[in-house]
Amino acid sequence: MSVSRIAIVGAGAAGLAAAASLQAAGGDVVLFDKGRFPGGRLATRDSPWGGFDHAAQFLRLRDAGLRDEAARWCRAGCLAGWPQQAAEVxxxxxTPSMRALAAAWARPFELHGGQAVQAIDGTPFSWSLRFAGGGVAGPFSRVLVTVPAPQARPWFADSGIAPALAAIRYAPCWTMMWVPAAGRLPPETVFGAAADGLDWIAREDGKPGRDGAPRYLVHADADWSTAHLDEDGPDVAVALRQRAATRLGIDAAAVHAVAHRWRHARVTGAAQQPVLSSGDGRYYAGDGCLGGRVEAALLSGRAAAQRILEDGDDR
Incomplete structure (x- = not known):
């Protein structure tokens, strides 16, 4: 059934998946994101030595429908298999970056970047978005929010899904982008399940479709990230570089080393519902609904679109 204009707040995996399903069904969809680029965790930081995928490292797609989509994305040149991460799934x-994948997904839509939503105002099935920098967009008959739950809670404080949103839990992650000064590096390109506060080390230049200098992306584990959450980025970069160098058996000197903090990186307590609906035209979707994987966010976004379409015409 048809609905009027639909706003999606957050152009990450969930928001983009929802937009694709809604637009395919004839929906009039507009996306808003506070970032300059779409993608959320499908993020890439540029540097003179090459890009760093400094959030999601890869996708594992178990859902048959998404795996069919992956074949199409591969044919379009925006996705490639990563043999070094071979597994049952x-x-x-x-390609050539995670940000490029998100950009390809976002291309068909009306997307407004650099728009931080401050409030969602209005009455049932007639909602407007008020932005932190001034300005208002709307009205929209439906608003789907896909940002991390702590950021979304104020917009649903008066709704029945407020307790479910409050129960969603996240762990942080410090990530470090490192170009070693060492001339000789280990031949391996992936070092998972590390220790001493590290969760992941991978050679960015070892991924399909990448070029640039030899460089590493390092993720701290949840415990270390939590313990050092409020430390300064340069200090965190030094600490993680030293740990990574010990793990790799190389000198810790760097041509480039920058740390980035993700406060809501890993879902540790999901709602275990694919979509949350307030019953008045406001919806919530994202990895906080089904779990902390890109696939979970994609499936939640699709479920939200289906729910919006099933709810039907304006009431």
Whole structure:
């Protein structure tokens, strides 16, 4: 059934998946994101030495429908298999970057970047978005929010889904982008299940479709990230570089080393519902609904679109 204009707040995996399903069904969809680029965790940081996928490292797609979509994305040149992460469920990476994958997904939509939503105002099935920098967009008959739950809670404080949103839990992650000064590096390109506060080390230049200098992306584990959450980025970069160098058996000197903090990186307590609906035209979807994987966010976004379409015409 048809609905009027639909706003999606957050252009990450869930928001983009929802937009694709809604637009395919004839929906009039507009996306808003506070970032300059779409993608959320499908993020890439540029540097003179090459890009760093400094959030999601890869996708593992177990859902048959998404795996069919992956074949189409591969044919379009924005996705490739990552043989170094071979497992029972294949790993995929965006090409030439994770940000490029998100950009390809976002291309068909009306997307407004750099728009931080401050409030969602209005009455049932007639909602407007008020932005932190001034300005208002709307009205929209439906608003789907896909940002991390702590950011979304104020917009649903008066709704029945407020307790479910409050129960969603996240762990942080410090990530470090490192170009070693060492001339000789280990031949391996992936070092998972590390220790001493590290959760992941991978050679960015070892991924499909990448070029640039030899460089590493390092993730701290949840415990270390939590313990050092409020430390300064340069200090965190030094600490993680030293730990990574010990793990790799190389000198810790760097040509480039920058740390980035993700406060809501890993879902540790999901709602265990694919979509949350307030019953008045406001919806919530994202990895906080089904679990902390890109696939979970994609499936939640699709479920939200289906729920919006099933709810039907304006009431």
């Amino acid at each position: 294949p790993a995929w990476v965006g």
